[in-house]
Amino acid sequence: MLRIITDFDGPIMDVSERYYQTYLFCLNQVALLGQAPTILSKEEFWRLKRSQVPEYQIGQLSGLDETQSLEFAQIRRQTVHTQPYLVYDVPVIGAIATLERLQQSNIELVTLTMRRTDELDNALTRYDLGKFFAPDRRYCLSNDYSKTNDIADKTQLMTRALLELPPADTWMVGDTEADILSAKANGIPVIGVLSGIRDRTQLQLHQPDWIVDHLAAAVEIILSQFSPPEPVSPLKTVG
Numbered sequence: 001m002l003r004i005i006t007d008f009d010g011p012i013m014d015v016s017e018r019y020y021q022t023y024l025f026c027l028n029q030v031a032l033l034g035q036a037p038t039i040l041s042k043e044e045f046w047r048l049k050r051s052q053v054p055e056y057q058i059g060q061l062s063g064l065d066e067t068q069s070l071e072f073a074q075i076r077r078q079t080v081h082t083q084p085y086l087v088y089d090v091p092v093i094g095a096i097a098t099l100e101r102l103q104q105s106n107i108e109l110v111t112l113t114m115r116r117t118d119e120l121d122n123a124l125t126r127y128d129l130g131k132f133f134a135p136d137r138r139y140c141l142s143n144d145y146s147k148t149n150d151i152a153d154k155t156q157l158m159t160r161a162l163l164e165l166p167p168a169d170t171w172m173v174g175d176t177e178a179d180i181l182s183a184k185a186n187g188i189p190v191i192g193v194l195s196g197i198r199d200r201t202q203l204q205l206h207q208p209d210w211i212v213d214h215l216a217a218a219v220e221i222i223l224s225q226f227s228p229p230e231p232v233s234p235l236k237t238v239g
Contacts, residue, residue: 001108001166001167001168001169002107002108002168002169002171002222002226003107003108003109003110003165003168003169003170003171004102004107004108004109004110004170004171004172004173004219004222005110005111005112005158005161005170005171005172005173005188006109006110006111006112006172006173006174006215007111007112007113007173007174007175007176007179007196008111008112008113008115008120008123008140009089009113009114009115009175009196009197010092010174010175010176010179010193010195010196010197011092011095011173011174011175011193011195011196011214011215011218012091012092012095012099012111012129012215013089013090013091013092013095013123014089014090014091014092014093014195015088015089015196015197016042016046017042017088017089017090018080018085018086018088018089019045019046019049019080019197020042020045020046021085021088022076022079022080022085023040023045023058023076024039025075025079025085026059026072026075026076026079027039027059027062027064027072029071029072029075030059030064030068030071030072030075031064031068032068035063036063037062037063037064038061038062038063039062040058040061040062045058047199048061049197050197050198050199050202051199051201051202052198052202054073055069055072055073055076055077056069056070056072056073057069058072059072059073081115081116081119083118083119083122086119086122086123087126089123090127091127091129092195092214092215093214094214094215094216095195095214095215095216096127096129097216098215098216098219099129099132099215100132101219102132102219103131103132108137108168109132109133109137110133110137110138110139110161110165111133111137111138111139111140112139112140112154112157112158112161112172113139113140114140114141114147114150114153114154114178115140115141116140116141116142116143116145117140117141117142117143118143119140120138120140124138136164137165139157139158139160139161140157141153141157150176150178151177151178151181151182153178154178154179154181154182155178155181155182155185155186157182158172158182158183158185158186159185159186162186162188169226170188171188171189171190171191171222172188172189172190172191173190173191173193173215173218174190174191174192174193174196175192175193175194175195175196175197175198175203176196176197176198177198177202177203177205177206179192180192180203180206180207180208181206183208189209189225190208190209191208191209191210191211191212191218191221191222192206192208192210192211192212193211193212193213193214193215193217193218194211194212194213194214195213195214195215
């Protein structure tokens, strides 16, 4: 059996607008009366995010002083995963069609994400994505979980998933270092996709097995590498 574990944000959901709208909100929150920050375009902002420029530096590039930039970064962390901003997420172009193809091919789909239960359920319901992931094939953080860091949390979640799921030829698809390192720690091949929050340079630092543009391209690689077992011929009876 072939199983694909995929991160949710990045391979499936485009989060760029959520992060940009949060950026605009945070700028407005910390700007002084009469101050006119330098508002980055979405393209420039997302380029900085994908290259992992720290939040406070993005604040400084937007014309904030050091104190404002630190406050900007703190408000961003408190805001970006809240329900009012999650509504800006949309499926990555082609992702739903790819999930449909996998489902029709009887390939097992699992999502493993740093979203909390309510955050994941919200998106699954809004875009009718729940049909692709059975309830016991959704691995996420509980609503009251205290995060440590994404790499540690995702590695722990991956380990749990692989212990609970039946044996299968398993692959991981993700868009961050947490996806890559959690897969490596658990000894499964991993493909990095460029449809998420890291650019090629950042993904290459962690040496995934492949880097491709999107989920559809990752699936092509997986299918090209997967050789299903030969069917067992029925025993002949001697009459």
